[in-house]
Amino acid sequence: MIEIDSITKRYGETAVVDSVSMTIAPHTITVIVGTSGSGKTTLMRMINRLVEPTSGTILIDGADNRSIPGYELRRRIGYAIQGHGLFPHRTVAENIATVPTLLGWEKSRIAAKVKELLSLFQLDPAAFGPRYPHELSGGQQQRVGVARALAAEPNILLMDEPFGALDPVIRAKAQDDLLAIQKHFGTTIVLVTHDMEEAFHLADRIAVMDKGRIVQYAAPEEMLVNPATDFVETLIGAGERPFRLLSIGAVAEAAEAGEAEGEPIAATSSQRDALSALLWSGREALPVVGADGARLGRVTLAGLARRAARPQ
């Protein structure tokens, strides 16, 4: 649990973050969105004190984040950034081992952790551990960056536009991986982005920032239905609303009893993907299958249309 209480950061006369208060529930993904210069990165960097606030307090699990030295605080909080920030002179394994080494873990424990994380991110430990970052593709580097952030098993993970440098195909995969990882570890994730698509795909709650203030902090559905200001509405994009609504929900929730023909869709895919597949293949209904391949029913064009309509 992160409790931010009227936190303010001024540079000279300008308040980059202006008296922001918000509470971030544990084991959730909170996405902070906003235009550049809205203060979203500064707000996030005050959580691990890369930026010291001018006033206000931040409590992490009830304790003031200024009660221990900044570097000790940061070792307990994962941190991943755009462009991965891997150390080019260290191997992948050494990069991931950075924080555990700083914390003085035993060698065998570190080695086991590195192996576990590499496997979790679908990188063969024997092949990738000894490589240097420049020998990896962009997507692999990004995965190693997140693995390094998670190495000391932090409860909280801060991410600053972590997928910004990836091409769209790899980005979608990285986002799905992140959701799986979050489920696996139950980590509380705070992610900063300017990509609304990404925000709606990942977030349990979205905080929209504008000129140093939070203009709305709500669950994605709530934000779609009741945008607090014109700015939020513009950011969401009025024409995108039904599709964003569908992109929040999984196919499983929209599955109905019945049969359908043709290529099935996975229950974990988003309803938006299902709509897209229906429209493209010109069908009225799609079979839904679970992870084990068992038929779970079908989704229909009409059913999705109802779900895409403004909730009453």
Add this chain to the structure above:
Amino acid sequence: MTFRIDKLGVVIAVLLAYGAFLAPFANFRANRIVPGEARGILEALPVGLGAALVGFTVIAIVVVVLKTPTVFRLLLGLAALLALAILVGLSAGHLTPPENTYARVSPASGFWLLSFAFALVAADALARLRLSPLARVALLAAVAAAAAGLLMSGAWDGLSILKEYGSRADSFWLEAGRHVVLALGSLVAATLVGLPLGVLCHRVEALRAGVLNVLNIIQTIPSIALFGLLIAPLGWIAVHVPGAAALGIRGIGTAPAFIALFLYSLLPVVANTVVGLAGVPREANDAARGIGMTDGQRLFRVELPLAFPVILTGIRIVLVQNIGLATIAALIGGGGFGVFVFQGIGQTAMDLVLLGAVPTVALAFAAAIVLDAATELSNRKSGRAA
């Protein structure tokens, strides 16, 4: 079958032809200061050997002009250099009249041209082979061992430069030691001071321009002038600071030479440290802080290792520069190989000048090769592909 022409080979062939047929191979002088008489290859070498060298050169000309395998060219160049080194020693014995200890035989322009041309063949082949850093150092060691072997075997003892050495063997090694201490010692001192200063300049932006400008100005002072400038303050310190004189601090001698070399060395070390640290990727620095490194850990585990290749380049510049500059130290009684150079100039004895100059050049050359190899290795490790 068509023959293809190697462009550099044509230039080398011209040098070889001129060196073998037109330029003198050795110089004979009745004593060490009179002007010499030139001797061509056939006169300078015993019958048979001279003809063999001419024949070998003709074959070499054909080999270098045509596009021949690189390894073959390398072996040709190295073998020719070794043969020349042995032959020039033999020519000394051949030209010096028996029982005559005043006569001097030294290599002449033809020998130097041939050596230069074959060295070019070898260097060109080495560059094309793209040897690994360690292989280059190993080759340097092999060449040094060959030269040492020739020196110890006495093959060159008849040459004028070694006759000069023969009458100064003790002082040669003393001055060699002083030369190395001056060049290396000032480098170590400059690194110990320059590295922290560079780090400070990187962290405190307000210092950067000032420090670098001062060091730049020092760099522009001519070395003789800097020695002169140091005489008065060091002389004053020697007289007024207790214990200073006992430490060897005086207006002239080793102290001002050491300080001058130290001052000259600071700019490359500090500037390269600043440039190297500035080149550390911003994301790596941000990540280092973000995952909980202290400032010290960030400096020693991320910034300095990443800046190391650039800092090493600065150290290479300093070492090569210092080995050369230390020659000047002899002017103010600082010792080093410069002693022979300036004595030789004073006595118009070119052989004595060479006794000081040749080891200096060889040292600088070896230092450059070793540190270049080290820089390339460290670059490779930090992933900035060489």
